[in-house]
Amino acid sequence: MPQLNGGGGDDLGANDEMIPFKDEEDHEKIRESAFTESDLADLKSSLVNESEISQNSNSAVIRRGQQEDQRIYTDKREHLDDVPKHQDGGMYKASYSGYPFLMLPEPYLPNGPVSPSSNKVSVVQQGMHPLTPLLPYDHFNPSPPHIPTDVSQKPGVHRHQSQEISGFYSLPQGQITPSMNWPNQPVYPLPSCGFRQSFSSGLQSSSSFPRFSHSLMLQSGMHPTGIPHPAIVPPSGKQEHDQFDRNIYTSSRANDLLFGPVRSGIVFKSHAEMKREKEPKKPVIKKPLNAFMLYMKEMRAKVIAECTLKESAAINQILGRRWHALTREEQAKYYELARKERQLHMQLYPSWSARDNYGKKKRRKRDKQQDSGTDPSSPKKCRARFGLNQQTDWCGPCRRKKKCIRYLQRGRCASPHSSDGSAIDSPPSPVNHPPNPASPTSSPLPQSAKRSAHPPRLSLDFSRIKTESHNNPD
DNA sequence: TTGCCTTTGAAGTAG
């Protein structure tokens, strides 16, 4: 396992001749000094301050938003109360229990990177629905037996009820994925946004991994076989529309029955909408979530609680750092879950392809790239700047393979660099080289991780601290 | 209302 903290950050076999930028020379010097504990502490405190500042400055706004969330939640509950309740609390359980049980082969188990028995990744367990083991939900502790009443009152988070109805595939916005063991989660010594020291694996404390949108319990999320699946969402694409569709399907239909479609149409639907409703809806099957997405789903609520942040971009930054701070084993659990997700998805939708959803979002990156023809952050220029030789060399400043290009495409190479540009996330030393994606090892990480553009990074990565954005040359 | 932000990983396309 490449513990990328060599500190030395030597050449690492990179043959590329680096062309340091004005500030990169300093970065190189800094990188060569070890990343000490004091550095870590400084970064921590800076992040803590950042979090606190953000918390203070936004507290009023946040409170307002929380009240709004509560209102929305109440509204949604009113809709959901119309929906037949499912037993056993767990929404995902109910939903998945509707699936045909597909005993998937476990090609990974004997020789695979992860042995479920060894790392407690839930596989088939006795006494549960046969399918649930394939999913993260049980693995992540379905409903805890006790949730203090004050939990549901925790600002900005709604819990026990949505827990019953939440879906692993996207709750509508406004409903925060419940973190089941929230009350029990460790008290972090620091606000701990993004630091492993204060983060205990979510697998022991975690949330339910709600996946099924309750709308899927209704009409929209139906697999052609009649099996509901969370990956199927209404064709509108945006999940906010999930709520919209639910309104249509429940209240509007009820109104139709009572008053006729014309009169009820004034409630929710315009003529065009009604017309559209008549058209056969082509359900959108979402991509299965990858390991990091699963991790985010689980940990988001915790981060929100700890940092009093609600902005997903900031939260995702924190989660990204935490992800890197996870041990290999901890990450492997999520990789395993993601693999099961993909397997299940593949079983349910054998003809589905990720290509099906292409073009549903704006191709902003392509547009940006066109605009950045003279942008030094364009990939080609990035390679030129950092001496990257396609995929064979390490990025000069950050010592990462390839991926720095990706960040540079976004206009900055922030990820691999610290606030001063030094490569905190030190490259693997020649002795401790990262696993070659092309050469499988005994790594617990899945093949997908191995062939990923980047070897899984397990060292701390404090580079994406929000306040450091000013360091971007842009 | 829609897209962006921000993260990583999987899978797609393009050359």
Next chain:
DNA sequence: CTACTTCAAAGGCAA
């Protein structure tokens, strides 16, 4: 085969 792009979740925010 490699490089690059798109999408998956999430919620605030801006246009």
